[in-house]
Amino acid sequence: MPVVPTVFFLSDYGSDDEFVGVVHAVIAARAPATRIIDLTHHVPPFDVRAGSHTLRRSVPHLGGGVVLGVVDPGVGTARRGIALEVPRPDGATLFFVGPDNGLLLAAAEAVGEAPVGSAVELRRVAPAPGRGVTFDGRDLFAPAAAALSAGAALASVGDPVAPQSLVRLAGGVVEQGRLADGRRCLRAEVTWVDRFGNLQLAATVADARVADLPAAGRVELAVPAEGDREWQDAGGMPRALVPDGVHLRRVDAFGDLEHGELGLLVDANGHLAVVAREASAAHWLNLMAGELLTLAW
Amino acid sequence: MPVVPTVFFLSDYGSDDEFVGVVHAVIAARAPATRIIDLTHHVPPFDVRAGSHTLRRSVPHLGGGVVLGVVDPGVGTARRGIALEVPRPDGATLFFVGPDNGLLLAAAEAVGEAPVGSAVELRRVAPAPGRGVTFDGRDLFAPAAAALSAGAALASVGDPVAPQSLVRLAGGVVEQGRLADGRRCLRAEVTWVDRFGNLQLAATVADARVADLPAAGRVELAVPAEGDREWQDAGGMPRALVPDGVHLRRVDAFGDLEHGELGLLVDANGHLAVVAREASAAHWLNLMAGELLTLAW
Amino acid sequence: MPVVPTVFFLSDYGSDDEFVGVVHAVIAARAPATRIIDLTHHVPPFDVRAGSHTLRRSVPHLGGGVVLGVVDPGVGTARRGIALEVPRPDGATLFFVGPDNGLLLAAAEAVGEAPVGSAVELRRVAPAPGRGVTFDGRDLFAPAAAALSAGAALASVGDPVAPQSLVRLAGGVVEQGRLADGRRCLRAEVTWVDRFGNLQLAATVADARVADLPAAGRVELAVPAEGDREWQDAGGMPRALVPDGVHLRRVDAFGDLEHGELGLLVDANGHLAVVAREASAAHWLNLMAGELLTLAW
Numbered sequence: 001m002p003v004v005p006t007v008f009f010l011s012d013y014g015s016d017d018e019f020v021g022v023v024h025a026v027i028a029a030r031a032p033a034t035r036i037i038d039l040t041h042h043v044p045p046f047d048v049r050a051g052s053h054t055l056r057r058s059v060p061h062l063g064g065g066v067v068l069g070v071v072d073p074g075v076g077t078a079r080r081g082i083a084l085e086v087p088r089p090d091g092a093t094l095f096f097v098g099p100d101n102g103l104l105l106a107a108a109e110a111v112g113e114a115p116v117g118s119a120v121e122l123r124r125v126a127p128a129p130g131r132g133v134t135f136d137g138r139d140l141f142a143p144a145a146a147a148l149s150a151g152a153a154l155a156s157v158g159d160p161v162a163p164q165s166l167v168r169l170a171g172g173v174v175e176q177g178r179l180a181d182g183r184r185c186l187r188a189e190v191t192w193v194d195r196f197g198n199l200q201l202a203a204t205v206a207d208a209r210v211a212d213l214p215a216a217g218r219v220e221l222a223v224p225a226e227g228d229r230e231w232q233d234a235g236g237m238p239r240a241l242v243p244d245g246v247h248l249r250r251v252d253a254f255g256d257l258e259h260g261e262l263g264l265l266v267d268a269n270g271h272l273a274v275v276a277r278e279a280s281a282a283h284w285l286n287l288m289a290g291e292l293l294t295l296a297w
Numbered sequence: 298m299p300v301v302p303t304v305f306f307l308s309d310y311g312s313d314d315e316f317v318g319v320v321h322a323v324i325a326a327r328a329p330a331t332r333i334i335d336l337t338h339h340v341p342p343f344d345v346r347a348g349s350h351t352l353r354r355s356v357p358h359l360g361g362g363v364v365l366g367v368v369d370p371g372v373g374t375a376r377r378g379i380a381l382e383v384p385r386p387d388g389a390t391l392f393f394v395g396p397d398n399g400l401l402l403a404a405a406e407a408v409g410e411a412p413v414g415s416a417v418e419l420r421r422v423a424p425a426p427g428r429g430v431t432f433d434g435r436d437l438f439a440p441a442a443a444a445l446s447a448g449a450a451l452a453s454v455g456d457p458v459a460p461q462s463l464v465r466l467a468g469g470v471v472e473q474g475r476l477a478d479g480r481r482c483l484r485a486e487v488t489w490v491d492r493f494g495n496l497q498l499a500a501t502v503a504d505a506r507v508a509d510l511p512a513a514g515r516v517e518l519a520v521p522a523e524g525d526r527e528w529q530d531a532g533g534m535p536r537a538l539v540p541d542g543v544h545l546r547r548v549d550a551f552g553d554l555e556h557g558e559l560g561l562l563v564d565a566n567g568h569l570a571v572v573a574r575e576a577s578a579a580h581w582l583n584l585m586a587g588e589l590l591t592l593a594w
Numbered sequence: 595m596p597v598v599p600t601v602f603f604l605s606d607y608g609s610d611d612e613f614v615g616v617v618h619a620v621i622a623a624r625a626p627a628t629r630i631i632d633l634t635h636h637v638p639p640f641d642v643r644a645g646s647h648t649l650r651r652s653v654p655h656l657g658g659g660v661v662l663g664v665v666d667p668g669v670g671t672a673r674r675g676i677a678l679e680v681p682r683p684d685g686a687t688l689f690f691v692g693p694d695n696g697l698l699l700a701a702a703e704a705v706g707e708a709p710v711g712s713a714v715e716l717r718r719v720a721p722a723p724g725r726g727v728t729f730d731g732r733d734l735f736a737p738a739a740a741a742l743s744a745g746a747a748l749a750s751v752g753d754p755v756a757p758q759s760l761v762r763l764a765g766g767v768v769e770q771g772r773l774a775d776g777r778r779c780l781r782a783e784v785t786w787v788d789r790f791g792n793l794q795l796a797a798t799v800a801d802a803r804v805a806d807l808p809a810a811g812r813v814e815l816a817v818p819a820e821g822d823r824e825w826q827d828a829g830g831m832p833r834a835l836v837p838d839g840v841h842l843r844r845v846d847a848f849g850d851l852e853h854g855e856l857g858l859l860v861d862a863n864g865h866l867a868v869v870a871r872e873a874s875a876a877h878w879l880n881l882m883a884g885e886l887l888t889l890a891w
Binding site: 334354503562565566574 | 733
């Protein structure tokens, strides 16, 4: 099969403005043979963490190429622009280009389940006369992504930096423990609410804690005991939890549920997810990304 | 002209998440020469009927290739995944790939105004270890669409099924009759409210009933008579209707109307549509898709 | 580098419907080698002026090709469809195709900072039998854009018209003067509110008035004096303005601001913009496109 040079592009640029189209045009002008695949441009504005999760979920399905990721509240400041190079298990190479703010690192490490070996700081180019420095997606990152997709070596777009110096985001919270009533519980951060209202949790099937969950039947949602709300921000396990009467049925598919029933399944990314049938579990439970949710059984 | 293998992709995946981008990546990895044209990914979540209408409107403008349609509330259940093959009048072939829930069939039959002759049930592939079965767009349908776009035969992606066994949605309601005051009337389902608020009706210029409409002048909207509201769910003609004083002017173009005037025109798909000038007829009349609307003259 | 024929496509079609996808399909069928880059399809419905600004901002970053712009409330009426040809400074040619309602002209003139030399009125084609005339993007403009992208001459798609006869929109308001308290002031129209809530002003660094602004420190927003509100619609300078206590700090980047602080910077298009740090200046100041804003110093 012929290899088509590819840029996989994610941002928080949205679709109301011409930002995405102009970046496409810049890449097309510099690397005419490159195909651009838009992963999504609707990362919530400035939400580096959400963008990082999205890239992390996407990388297992990308071939070789360049991931261009731009969620960049620090554009124009001293934060670095970086490019990373990681080998894929199939022998292809995947580059990552974007700001050094944690957006790219977890995804890059996930490609080969290994630390990133090669990283450079992009050489800043002077903006065109009379233009500001607020659009590095267009002026800095797109040219670098175009060059790498067209075969340029990593060293040609920047100067080496120590991979250990790259900004790293904290991982999603996953904890286990016991309720006041003695039942086991798993507490996990909601890392993603998708279009359909499914609540993806930080816990994956690779977590030993998930293996302890009953494979069938029901688990219960737990909430902090009265007078013990401070745990919500504490990062550790709550001192006391009580069941709140909401049960989730273990299922494999949305359609295994009845209408009006909540379920718990392993989703297509291998994460636990709280779901409903043709309805939004997020609306139902009034939860959003970043909140903590506790399962008890 | 060179023929570029093409996948036409419609879904209810939206643009907030990476679903669409990941499907693109999967197709690109398997069929590098294939071009993907996104029809829309904003079919309302789970709305198989709306997706079916959208595909039906689109097919007259598609060349040969593969239509990948995914609006699939039954993903992961026993519902079948299917691929259909239909000849186009110009000699090219159009395949359809997606769930067997009625999404594809009407569009496939519209290609040649003929029943579908060739259909297969896609051979399910085991999901990657530790991953759930909730993303057939990525795991089942995209690989099949990629293969067909790259030249694979229908029989290579699945096992034959009888076309008569395919799930079929009911068509849109179009009825004619007379009002209590003796005037003629046409009752039709609103099948689509577009971005601009135009209300497309199930009635087309090919319907004899539409030919009876006055070509110029005005028609009136009618509403059920007091005490006769049950017809709204009945599917047949109301027993009694009364004019409601809202008039639609027969026009050819939005700009033929005055601001603040409602119109009735034959739209670019050959359907009757209730429209306004630079304004939303849907907001004005407080109507949405699936409701019934009666024209009297 | 190989030249890939390219259409740059902007519209107010949105993403909910199949409009954009069908136009892609029409172009792909007629010009298989042409690549389509979507600039944006979320111009507010019918907002020719916003679309014109968006094209104007985009053209410096486009290579040779065809700009297909469709914001077209007059579709189906006597308004002309046009195609323009302008040489780019790098020797390539950029065509513009769309309605003659002011959408294209300012952008076309910006390509080479010169009047448009060559313009044609597109030859209307009869719609398919039984189809209305409400989708010129598909039926008239896409075929013309496809032909031009594939190498057709301008004269082959239409008949010459005098460039002076093309519809022209008024430019954005930029005025200067003095406040009642003697300070200098610059009054400018908000021409764009982007996804992040940044308020782009009509004033650019090429305006002598902008050069007078202090390069650092703060400028103040001014509001009309009590009893002098009529200026808002007058188009000229207000008779009396008073400071309103809102200060903007001159900065280079969003991240130079503190959270909760408003700033004034030169944006990536060379325009003045009122911005905040990871927040929407538009929401903060309750301003939208088309309003006038006065800076005093």
